[in-house]
Amino acid sequence: MTAPQPTIFTSHLYDQDFYLWIETTAKQLKEGRFSEVDLENLVEEIESMGRSEKRALESNLVVLLMHLLKYRYQPEKRTNSWLSTIFEHRRRLNKNLQDSPSLKKYFAENFMECYQDARQIAALETGLTLDTFPVESFLTADECLNQEFLPD
Helix, strand or coil: CCCCCCCCCHHHHHHHCHHHHHHHHHHHHHCCCHHHCCHHHHHHHHHHHHHHHHHHHHHHHHHHHHHHHHHHHCHHHCCHHHHHHHHHHHHHHHHHHHHCCCHHHHHHHHHHHHHHHHHHHHHHHHCCCHHHCCCCCCCCHHHHHCCCCCCC
C-alpha cells in the first residue's frame, strides 16, 4: 500500500510546474474536488484561451488577406506557394469558425482592421506603395473564406 500523497497547493504549483498544474486541476475537476481547484488561475487561463483564439483568427486573416492582395496586385509573381498559403489560412479560419461559431461576429467586426494591417504588410513585402492597395477591401468576408475564390 502506498502512503497517501500530501495535498498539493495548486496555486503554488501553477508557478512551479504549469503542466502538472493542468493535470492536477483536470483531475480535481473530474473527481468533483471543486474546493481544491485553484479558481483564480483557472479563470485566468480560460480567459487567456479566449484571447488566444481571437489572436489566432486575426493572425490567419491578416496572412490570408495579405496573400490575396499580393495575388491580385502582382499577377506576374503568382506562385503555387502563394496558392498553398491562401488555401491553408482559409482552412484554418474555416476550421476555427466551425469549431467556435461565436467567433463569426468577431471575424466580421475585425475584418476591416485586419484588411488594413494586410495592406501595410503587402506594401512592405512587395515594395509597392501603400496606395496601390485600395483602402476599402476588394472582397467580402464570405469571398475571403471561400476556398474557390481567387481575385482577378
